[in-house]
Amino acid sequence: MNNINEIEKKWQKYWLDNKSFKAITGDTTRKPYYILVEFPYPSGAGLHVGHVRSYTAQDVLARVKRMQGYNVLFPMGWDAFGAPAEQYAIKNHIHPKEAVKANVKTFKGQMMSLGFSFDWDREFSTTDPDYYKWTQWQFLQFYKHGMAYKAKKDVNWCPTCKSVLSNEDAAGGVCERCGSKVVQREKEQWMLRMSDYAEDLLKGLDDTNFAERVKLGQINWIGKSTGAEIDFTIEETNDKLTVYTTRCDTLYGVTFMVIAPEHPIIEKLKDIITNMDEIREYQKYAKTKSAFERTEVNKDKTGVKLQGITVKNPVSNKDIAVYISDYVMMDYGTGAIMAVPAHDNRDYDFAKKYNLPVVQVVEEITGTPHEAEKQKQSIVAIVYDKKNDKYLTINWGNNGGRLFIGGTRGDNESPIDCAIREIKEETGYTDVEFIREGFLINHHYYAYNKNQYFNIDATPLLFELKSETQTKQNLDEDEKFTVEWVSKKVIDTEIKDELHKKSFEYVNNPTAIAGDGKMINSDFLNGYTNKKDSIKRMLEYLKEHNIGREKVNYRLQDWIFSRQRFWGEPIPMIYCEKCGWQPMDEKDLPLLLPDVAEYEPTDNGESPLAKITDWVNTTCPKCGGPAKRETDTMPNWAGSSWYFLRFMDARNDKEFASMEAMKYWNRVDWYNGGMEHTARHLLYARFWVQFLYNIGLVPKKEMIYTRVSHGMVLGPDNQKMSKSKGNVINPDDVVKEYGADTLRTYEMFMGDYEQDVPWSTDSLRGCKRFLDKVERLKNKLNDKKGYTDSLIVLQNKIIKDIESSLSRMSYNTYISSLMILTNAYDDQEEITKEDYHLLLTLLNPVAPHITEELNEELGYDPLCYEKWPTYDESKLIEEEKEIAVQVNGKVRATITININDSEDVVKEQALDQENVKRFTEGKEIVKVIVIKGKIVNIVVK
């Protein structure tokens, strides 16, 4: 069609004028179905082709569901608070609401031009006072139920810009705008008690149908861990220093403790700590770091020992040192840890740096335990020749392969002495230098030469060869091997013995062993062979002696709800010198943002609102005296945490949404959005809903059922689209040149919906060609009634396939099925009106404009009111079918069978094939497998 843009406009106007997609609350004649797509932030850049992908997917679903007879709620709105609009306002000295108005106009126009079937009667923006009135009202409910509180929190602070930065703006530890180093600064902020909901948010996932990876994202973010709290005592003051650990089984291996630099016990003990100056200095040093730097892994560990206090390990009674270090965080667990350097990598690094003792309490187990084992103490000695970069091995040939030097320790013989002796006896080398020793390994094995099972505690040791001085070997009769120097590569491939392999690893990459194993050096735990039992036993012990208890911890923290910005919902709280923080009276809501033209942040990091004294100064709702408004605003996440509820009853001016409307729509049946929102936005929204549920304001604890996240549309160069890379595709240009239907079809055809896919203009043209072909089919129309006989089987099959594709969100195979049907029509001399109408109906959800137009030419009623086609299972059966004949699993021929043929007939036909005979002749036919209607496989020997 060459007047494609006109046709599109015609139908867009038709749908709008007729309110074809209006959702009717309370309609009992049809089942409700709520389809939601994340409402966009209307940026100045306009709609992205990525938006088009997820909107089209949901639009297809909405159109199909309507045709299937559902009352579909498919709304759209604007998430318009946020930094970019504020930045734009600062630059151009206009109110951000003006920028939002302009951008919304652009976005809406673009959406209209793409033919999305939104119910525009429910449109709103989070920045509308009618909407944020209710966001503020809900904040007051949080406050009134003790869920909102003020607390001092560290924020990213740029000393040059004098501004608070979000973590994103402070990425890499430097200010995004000016590049100076970001530091931490304490600020009073409003907080929501989201951590109280950690367990409920975890459990609630069972009542959802989120995609598995989405659920995992939630689970990860909540970060539940089960462990123990253990009390350590400061002997001088009897103060308890409590730690949280998931490995209480390693308590005997604790050789020191580490607490966060901001741990409150430091202030409490300041009079007895003898190096407070040093401590203060370190605290200051930790403060100058941004959150990013502090959490950067692989950096050198730093810390300072608290001098002048005594702490003992509560089970071993040994003295242990207490350090402060920034590798321990105040906001997780108790802000203090017990350090087990042998079994925790971070503690290991710290111990190595400050030369602290390492006590092994868990041995890794190798080999398989057996009854009647003999116990031994052993060594594995690895000798390295630095000059030639080779390792000393002994090759037992068929009697055990290649190994390092092993041996049994005598009574009172140290591992080093034993190793030196064994090296000499077995290889004759005497001039070796001890380098290091690794952790003990508990090994089970069977010795062929002694016909005996052994369980050994083996010490791996590394030596360096100093000179080639060699004496005569001193071997037992059964020791038949050759001594060989080999490279690391040979060791990696030829040393198969688990103990020797591990030993090599241990001495060459010394680090903590965090895994499971056998307990040693642990008094009553000695001999336990797995973590689970050891932990259970230790917990019993801790409880008995009143030094510890089981404890569950969550990574999830309270939600920092304050932003020092202008363009957000004002927090409706008032501070009175006399009465403290007071909530605004609900009937005074909304608390409007002032109409001014200055939005620069203040020098001290307060919100721009703080400068607007007219607005700030007010009266206390309790005593009527002078008071000041809160000047921080809410985060961007606030408005998007409940917008899906508002869509259910968007024009309600009495409540945020009526219980009746929410009960009717029930919940969001299907929610699509970006991968980047599967963790935080979804968690905030669920928390918000669960809270409203608990105070009786929404009908369900989980108001979102299915959640799916789409992949990104990348640039043609397979890179993320960005202006700087010059690989941005503008949907307007595509619509203008190829039409909205082509763009929609291509975006559905491009690939797996959940996967990232690069843009290809060539493929887009292919979709245009497909739609042109559909149009050309009208030249093949005849006057016959009903469907063309030869097409009926395929038509039914295609309807079935499409149903399956759509239920799996496999939009690309949905399009592919339509192409197959179109090609089949194209192969016919002529088709009937019914044939054509069926194709147009099936194609309508993805290409609504041209199908409506062609359908109108046929003389039918508009497709948006059409019924979705169903298939007839009985018409799917093909009489004749081609199946493969295999010989030993390889396809050698294909045969055409009748569906009613007996197994014997099929078998005979298969064996009779020329090419099959070639592979069966002179061979014994072991068996013939016939899978009805699928395959024949002949097994020959």
Place this chain on the structure above:
RNA sequence: GCCUGUGUGGCGGAAUUGGUAGACGCGCUGGACUCAAAAUCCAGUGUUAGCAAUAACGUGUGGGUUCGAGUCCCACCACAGGCACCA
């Protein structure tokens, strides 16, 4: 480091419960129509060998289970995304 996902032609990707790997589209090659081009149509297109019939190889790598493996099991490699000193 941990978690998750993905590895299939020149490219995007199909293959529903283990049953003819490469559907569909792009690109490419040849041909028709045309003065020519575009558009359209026809034929071909995993690799290698062969005129062909056909054969060997082929779904990241190495093993395994099975009459039969892209699909199931074990071990590993690469890439992408998320989280990250979480005790």
